[in-house]
Amino acid sequence: GESVGLHLPTLSVQEGDNSIINCAYSNSASDYFIWYKQESGKGPQFIIDIRSNMDKRQGQRVTVLLNKTVKHLSLQIAATQPGDSAVYFCAENVNYGGSQGNLIFGKGTKLSVKP
Amino acid sequence: NAGVTQTPKFQVLKTGQSMTLQCAQDMNHNSMYWYRQDPGMGLRLIYYSASEGTTDKGEVPNGYNVSRLNKREFSLRLESAAPSQTSVYFCASSVEENQPQHFGDGTRLSIL
Numbered sequence: 001g002e003s004v005g006l007h008l009p010t011l012s013v014q015e016g017d018n019s020i021i022n023c024a025y026s027n028s029a030s031d032y033f034i035w036y037k038q039e040s041g042k043g044p045q046f047i048i049d050i051r052s053n054m055d056k057r058q059g060q061r062v063t064v065l066l067n068k069t070v071k072h073l074s075l076q077i078a079a080t081q082p083g084d085s086a087v088y089f090c091a092e093n094v095n096y097g098g099s100q101g102n103l104i105f106g107k108g109t110k111l112s113v114k115p
Numbered sequence: 116n117a118g119v120t121q122t123p124k125f126q127v128l129k130t131g132q133s134m135t136l137q138c139a140q141d142m143n144h145n146s147m148y149w150y151r152q153d154p155g156m157g158l159r160l161i162y163y164s165a166s167e168g169t170t171d172k173g174e175v176p177n178g179y180n181v182s183r184l185n186k187r188e189f190s191l192r193l194e195s196a197a198p199s200q201t202s203v204y205f206c207a208s209s210v211e212e213n214q215p216q217h218f219g220d221g222t223r224l225s226i227l
Contacts, residue, residue: 036218041220042220043119043205043218043219043220044218046215046217049215091157091158102160103160103216104157105159107156108155
């Protein structure tokens with residue numbers, strides 16, 4: 001089974017509200033996490049990343065929080081806009097065959113923004 | 116800015132046919148990856164190439180082969196397509212391992 005999962009498969013928010021998308025991971029050795037946004041018919045688009053030596057990282061309108069104690073990752077989107085409607089994936093970095101750059105993706109959360 | 120380019124965008128195959136999916140990146144990235152995405156699922160890693168001249172298996176390599184043709188290009192081959200390989204295939208690249216991966220827009224492959 002997948003080591004990365006999401007608590008909510010769908011999330012509906014009002015335009016202008018803040019959105020919070022949650023993710024649980026099970027591999028305590030993971031040291032790098034990424035959030036991706038995927039629009040219909042497109043490939044995943046990088047949003048923000050965080051390494052395990054940090055608890056919080058901010059970008060433009062987005063914040064990622066990492067709680068290593070409970071193995072939980074969240075993405076906060078401020079002032080959600082219709083253009084934020086998409087599927088959001090979290091991913092954790094795991095090792096395959098000694099390499100260190102391979103991502104395990106969660107199943108995704110669909111964010112719908114109501115005007 | 117092209118980024119990661121995948122060809123073809125769509126393909127329909129019959130069971131047993133062979134097919135090569137092409138991927139090229141113009142960002143001078145060292146690492147390249149192939150994933151598949153099935154309905155309602157996240158992406159699963161098929162193969163990756165940490166640097167030019169190396170390739171390694173990911174989570175779901177069975178039924179696939181890859182070639183890192185040069186630094187820019189990384190192809191995925193299905194030697195004998197099976198219906199279970201119906202999926203959307205994504206190629207990605209990153210500067211190095213453990214860095215953000217940048218994705219193409221996918222190849223939608225149906226096997227009848």
